[in-house]
Amino acid sequence: MPTRTRHYPPWIRTRGTAPSQALARSGRDDVRSKPLADLADLHLLALAAEHASPATVTLYRHVLGLYRAWLSERLGKPPTVAHLTADTARRWAVWLAEGDRKPNTCRHYQRIVKTHSRWLANEGILGADPLRTVRLAREQQDEPRVLGSDELARLVAACTLTLQPLRNKAVIALLADSGIRVSGLCGLDMGDLAMPTPKQSAGAVHIRLKGGDHRSFPFGRKTAQALRNYTVLERDGAADGPLFLGRVGQRINVKMVERMLREVTLAAGIVGKATNPHGLRHFAGTSWAAQGLNALQVRDRLGHRSLETSLRYVHLAQRDQGYRSALDDAEEVNPRLFREQGA
DSSP: OOOOOOOOOHHHHHHOOOOOOOOHHOOHHHHHHHHHHHHHHHHHHHHTTOOOHHHHHHHHHHHHHHHHHHHHHSSSSBBGGGGGOOEEEEEEEEHHHHTTSSSHHHHHHHHHHHHEEEEEEETTTSSSHHHHHHHOOOOOOOOOOOOOHHHHHHHHGGGGSSSSSSHHHHHHHHHHHHOOOOHHHHBBBHHHHHHHHTTOOOOHHHHHOTSSSSSEEEOOOHHHHHHHHHHIIISSSSSTTSSBTTTTTOOOOOOHHHHHHHHHHOOOOOHSSOOHHHHHHHHHHHHHHHHOOOHHHHHHHTTOOOOHHHHHHHHHHHHTTTTOOOTTTTSOGGGGGGGGGTO
């Protein structure tokens, strides 16, 4: 598998700070007076060195910067380590909740700040994690509005109205069949694609996961046909270049996929269902659960870290299958046992 260059933002390479070991050796009073911005830079550099994705590094920079900006406005000066306290973290959580962000976004931002505090303690920069007692906001479990098979068929059929119909059909098929994330799809090269042979029932794409690992995601024959049609009849690019190309030959990005899905959703007349890239991932997970895969198997296929996330697909599949009586399926329990005498 070819090695990809990881393109981090320029500020990762240009910002300079004191080594974390030097901070750890300095006195605790000296550390408490250090600007939070400097310690955030250290954490971002550590994430990049550990091969976190550029998107993850950028998100951490945004959230930690948002936290510092909120503190600066309250304090009237740049915040230092002394201002990283449980009380300020809780007040910031309230401020987040009062904005227009979704509850799970607020929870995710809280987790990033807590992770940053824990990292400072683990590195020895702080003697203890000052936010260890701060609890995250309750997670909001909204059931995804999963597409049905007939709606997915309408979505694919609507691709004929677009400027790149074969590419768009292949994108939808691969997302819905393999369950890969849209960022992984956009990063695919031709060398990452393994088409099935006549004796094989499935092909595979090789994806880099969030944590830096690589793994293969299988897809079936219908998706293989869609990919074959696209690569042979419509794709016009280098044989070793990006798999999915835009109209001028550039690698597609997440926004292009999202815009395409909005267009075909409107053309298909689908309302009230999750037709974004993650919605197609929901379709894959729910379909596998309906086929009989348990939560562990769904987690393995989708690459979830938490089993709780995968359990949602199992619950959705069971709900959509409708009620099925446990007693009616018990053949040993004869219906005559429940008949009234003389009936």
